Amino acid sequence: MNEDHDLKRTDDPCSRVSRRGFLESVGVGMTGIAVASNLSAQDAEELTEDAEPKKLSLVINGRKHMLIVEPRTNLLYVLREKLGMTGTKPGCERGECGACTVLIDDKSRYSCLTLAFEADGHDVTTIEGLVHGEKLGVVQQAFLEKDAFQCGYCTPGQIMAAEGLLRSNHDPSDEEIREGMSGNLCRCGAYQHIFKAVRRAAELKKEEGSA
Amino acid sequence: MLPKFSHVRPSSLRQAVQQLASSGSHVHAGGTDLLGCLRDGVFGAEKIVSITGIGELRGINSREDGAVRIGALTTLSEVATSPLIAQNYALLAQAAAAAASPQLRNQGTIGGNLCQRPRCWYFRGDFQCLRKGGDTCFAINGENEFHCVFGGSRCYIVHPSDTAPALVALDARAHIRGPLGMRVVPLGSFFVLPALDLARENVLRSGEIITHISLPPLAPGSISSYRKVRARGSWDFALAGLALALKLTGRRVDWSRVVLSGVAPIPWRSSETEKVLLGRDLNPRTLREAADAATRGAEPLSQNGYKVELVRGIVEESLRAIMESHPETPSERT
Amino acid sequence: MKQTEISSERNSSTDAQNLEPWTNPTVVGKPLPRVDGYERVSGSAIYPADLILPDMLHAAILRCPHPHAIVKNLNTEAARKSPGVRAIVSSADPEGKLVIPYPWWVPEGPPVLLFDQHCRYQGEEVAALAADTPYQAYDALRLMKVEYEELSHLLHAQDALKPGQPLLHNTGNLVRRPDTYQRGDLAKGFGEADVLVEETYETSCEIHATVETHVAVARWEGEQLTVWVPTQAIYEEQKSLAATLRLPVSSVRVISQYVGGSFGCKAELSKHTLIAALLARKTRRPVKLALSREESFLCAGNRPPNVMCLKAGAKKDGSLTALEFTNLGAVGAYADWADAAGWAAGSYACPNIRTQDTEVYINAGKARAFRGPGAAQSAWALEQMIDMLADKIGMDPVEFRLKNVPATHPRTGEPYTSIELRECLLKGAEAFGWTKARVARASSSDPVKRGVGVASCRWITEGGPPTTVIVTLFPDGSATLNMAAADQGTGTKTIMAMVVAEELGIPLQKIHVEHADTGTTQYGKSGGGSHSVMVYAPAVRAAAADVKRQLLEIAAGELKRPAIELSLKDGKIVPVREPGQPKNLSELKDLTRREQIAGIGHPPPEPKGRLIASFGAQFAEVEVNVHTGEIRVIRLLACHDSGRVMNPLTHESQIFGGMVMGIGFALTEQRVLDDHQTGRMVNANWHDYKIPTAKDVPFDQLCLTIDPKDAECNSAGAKGVGEIGTVPTAPAIANAVYHATGIRVTQAPISPMQMLALLAARREAR
Ligand SMILES: Cc1cc2nc3c(=O)[nH]c(=O)nc-3n(C[C@H](O)[C@H](O)[C@H](O)COP(=O)(O)OP(=O)(O)OC[C@H]3O[C@@H](n4cnc5c(N)ncnc54)[C@H](O)[C@@H]3O)c2cc1C
Ligand code: FES
């Protein structure tokens, strides 16, 4: 969780994607460490008026990430292109499909219409954050069991929407499930199985809670 | 992909108003409408002034005078699920719940919902239309299935908001902070017809921020409802909608507000319908006359004549439901 | 003696044609979760859009905003100097003249130039660039300056052949000679009819709108090109890329392990894939090119709009006497198919028929195959027409259809390997409570009217060669299945792994599927035409049988028993006479020495003189609010004969998915072009182009099946299921709307807007 640790992680050659993202935004030739010291030296000036990249820290799936991004960057882009967390999908980039759904402070939102800087100070949860080690989260498990997907491309977004729904409503009615899932398109038309999966997930969550 | 802009997130209203002083700056609340517009090049921005860091703009609370205050940053989800709103202003809760999609409601704010730009596909698309400074409204001779049947002139947008007609029906007021201080504008005079100004949909001047909405208490026993018709089950703007607030004695209408959505460039208050209803009993004849009154003066374009039928349909349907759930007026029985 | 027994066993198992469909399968037919489910639900599946290669660039395409224009001047200077830009390609480059070949199913058409200065559709590619980041690519794109000369445009098929209209190609606006089919004597048939009906039906242009847009990632290593692209047809794309770039086929590798939906729109080489390859070659860096949602609406395929004029006659007893079906379809700016009428010739047993399909060019994006291409549009017209006839003679629509179920293919006279259409109608009607639901209409004062409707369908599928599949078994009892098939969500990977598990008696978890990569798999047919299961299941089965034969031979040698006295169960060798003494594969020394056994399989040829087709009937119940025009589908039931159901879960997913698509086709989906002005598409986004959401599908959705136990179609006993599910849904809904309101809506979609206008027109007429 501490910053040092995460900056090192960012520089870890094994996580090439993050590192590349980092370098990309500060210019090739600098090392990650140099950037880090640079950053901590730079005062967090809240109201800098500049379209150029600036420093941002985000907490994603409980882990803090230090980044340098342009103000116009959306959260979807940071997740995918900067951090290599490609479970969150782009579908329209204008709030019309739901493939990019993530949780922000437990509420489902579209990461395409969320500027990365607007996620600062909030907890972001992505599809990757629902997996515990190798074990699927209960909503993921339910989607798998009920075949609640076909091509699977809308699926991470559907699962995050379901997770958000179940975090605020432990025992949704059929109508509430349908309403709760109405912000995610599925062109494969898996809705029927998605409804079943959400019901199943609610059961599994209950079992998990009582266990 | 979004074009370049700068982004500031002040923590006080004062700072925010200052930041908005420079030209090309835009308020960012939930960002769900703003970012869509910027991405599609509907307008440009030099600077985004995010007001999400200003705590005082959040929340719903009731005041001593019985009024309710809704902070501009309150999300549509919060409005839709607030017990305070549901109990006192059912139609607002219904309208908020009927907007957009769950995720957009979790993010979109009531302030932003009132100030969102029109959804006309020429305005949003790659067309240099009148409202964007061009010289034609493409809707006049073009694909105008979703355009207005009331209040159009030169430009034929409809106002996209679901909460706006509800708030107009509730006699709500917008509290606005700007470089010159505070002002209060009744929602009924907040929106602007194209005849008055082609470039904007409301009276906000640059640098102004809605801080909150206040709702006067509805007379006890009032009933209200919001009915929205859309082409698709969710995630869709109103083809037409009806925000209705009534005070009844038995079936007699003592007071009413009838505001239509999806049919005009502003939430369309139908005073004629209110006049028809005033003092009358809800019965099949009143219903028909009310529906007629609601459609009077409609000027459909080539493809949106159905909206006239639709207005008639929802006015009759909503009033009928109320009629059927209320006992006949006592005076009549005796 | 023993020798001959072994060799006869060998013969029968290598000869895949002799494999009979399983009688009591233990894995096949079970509702098993998908083998790649974990990847898909955990977010760890890597779709081409997710690929991040070292040093990768991002490309974007400049597109013509007009439906018809000439590029007069293109200035890329400012873009070239924009930060991060590494390369630009345009018509100024020799590559701009490259010609994209048509896929094999479109035999000919005008040449498709990569960057044609004569732009024939909105969104036509004008130039492209690659930059370090996607943001930089789009920033640079905004700096490109183009001068267009706008030409007058043609948007409607009905205008295409009229004089004075703009000509899209110097060959004219006609795509190909109209296709006409005739049998019997039409005039005589109409003369024999007791009732005649005539009607014109129209369908709207429907966009595939897969949630994953089209994407390509291209990388060169020397003269070797690798392309990651979501596609149903890796070998088709490989061949086309190689031909366009004049490379040996072996120098092009196409990989498509995860496809985010296709429905036909990702099965041929697209310009953006070629552009990614060219930019990658110019820069010597990998390039990713992901289309935006708007681009995918404009130029990544569609179901063409059709205008269909029908005339039909029937006798009072319900037998069809004559059908005339004339279709006019608009393929868009380049050659493809927009047929519909021809399909109707094979649907019902009608002695006198004439069908004609005419296809024309218009200034809009080119069509591509779209789930049940032609058949869905044809059914919209024909299945409503059947209802009109039934209505006119006062016969129940189910009964009317039963009367006209063909015994053989009405067009060719060939018998089907199996046909359970009759059963589908009967069982479906029974389960739906059809007879009761037909009677129980809402009371006349209630503004919400209820109605029910039915439609039936048929889809011909072809399996057969060429396709090669390899199954490899390891001594630890695990196996690899290697095949070309992609899995765009249909469940092909899962079903084929189940076939291996069935045949080799090893658990599904121990089977790895290596697929959809021209670099590592053998040629296999593309996943289209609903034939994946029919092509691949017999091939996989044959490959697995080949492995089994070799394995039993090894075991026979080691255990000194004839092979036929051995069987393979739960991954162990079990002597038939001593089932209590199984032997682990790892105990077979010869197997360990060989390291693995590889079996090869091909699908046997199609049965001769027989047709293979799937059939089905669907039932819909709707509510129509006559005050508001709102239409709600409250119940859908499908009863299908698609042969053996390989996996009920994925089968149901296919049928349900098809039905949901049918709801969109029936009620909401429609490309809108700015008709009288710019000719541009005004709803190239997911808000204004409306596909069904969770709130548009009924909770009450049911899928019943009938297994004809078809032993002739192939060794799996399975027929196609991918497309047929969407074919009857829309007309069943339209028929239900008619039943509810008495209004026949001939034009798709039946939006509330149209419904209200029709209701008002009827009120006025009264
Ligand atoms: C796909 C889609 C479907 C939708 N469907 C519906 C629908 O059916 N019904 C409906 O009502 N809405 C619908 N919406 C609109 C959605 O509800 C609005 O986008 C949302 O409410 C706007 O809130 P926001 O906080 O995100 O606004 P922002 O995007 O942050 O702002 C919108 C505009 O208002 C201005 N603004 C915001 N807050 C203030 C303030 N406090 N003071 C002054 N100016 C301000 C901004 O400068 C900007 O111009 C839809 C949106 C999308 C993307
Ligand atoms: S990508 Fe965010 S909603 Fe479609």
Ligand code: FES
């Ligand atoms: S599973 Fe393919 S889009 Fe939903």
